[in-house]
Amino acid sequence: MRVQLATVASLLTAVSLVAQERAPQAKSATTPLYTVRDGNKVDPRTLAGWKTWRALSCDRCHGQAQEGLVGPSLVESLQALTKEQFQTIVMNGRIEKGMPNFSGSPMMQANWEGLYDYLKGRSDGNIAPGHLYPIDATGATSSK
Numbered sequence: 001m002r003v004q005l006a007t008v009a010s011l012l013t014a015v016s017l018v019a020q021e022r023a024p025q026a027k028s029a030t031t032p033l034y035t036v037r038d039g040n041k042v043d044p045r046t047l048a049g050w051k052t053w054r055a056l057s058c059d060r061c062h063g064q065a066q067e068g069l070v071g072p073s074l075v076e077s078l079q080a081l082t083k084e085q086f087q088t089i090v091m092n093g094r095i096e097k098g099m100p101n102f103s104g105s106p107m108m109q110a111n112w113e114g115l116y117d118y119l120k121g122r123s124d125g126n127i128a129p130g131h132l133y134p135i136d137a138t139g140a141t142s143s144k
Contacts, residue, residue, distance in 0.1 A: 034117040039128035041135045046121060049114025050132045052107050061098070065129035066122050071099065078116075078123035086116050 035043040042050070053059070061071030068074070078086070090112055093101030102108040108115070121127035 045114040049118035052111040
């Protein structure tokens, strides 16, 4: 019985280590939320967030430069909203104010953190409005 328990414990430890290796690395307090160069070249997660913004047509309510239309200015809102508050709003919506719930969107589920990073970069004034491009692994930029 002890051998079986030891084997189970070893397997659980191995599974835990593999899961940790495969899990996306969380941004820590010392790691910036986003990386931006020249105002429009960003890291992959932020780029995925921007693509989510575009695909889900968030600009219809929040404006192309995120400065508000019928919906509020996200440039201003992201100065005060925490990441957790942002997630709650995006996933649950604010139906009474016209904000739909995006919890059923696979794209939003996969990229809400990148969307937060993108909007935070806009709010911080570090990411310019308009088209974004990736920064490649060497730090050079690509326009694809």
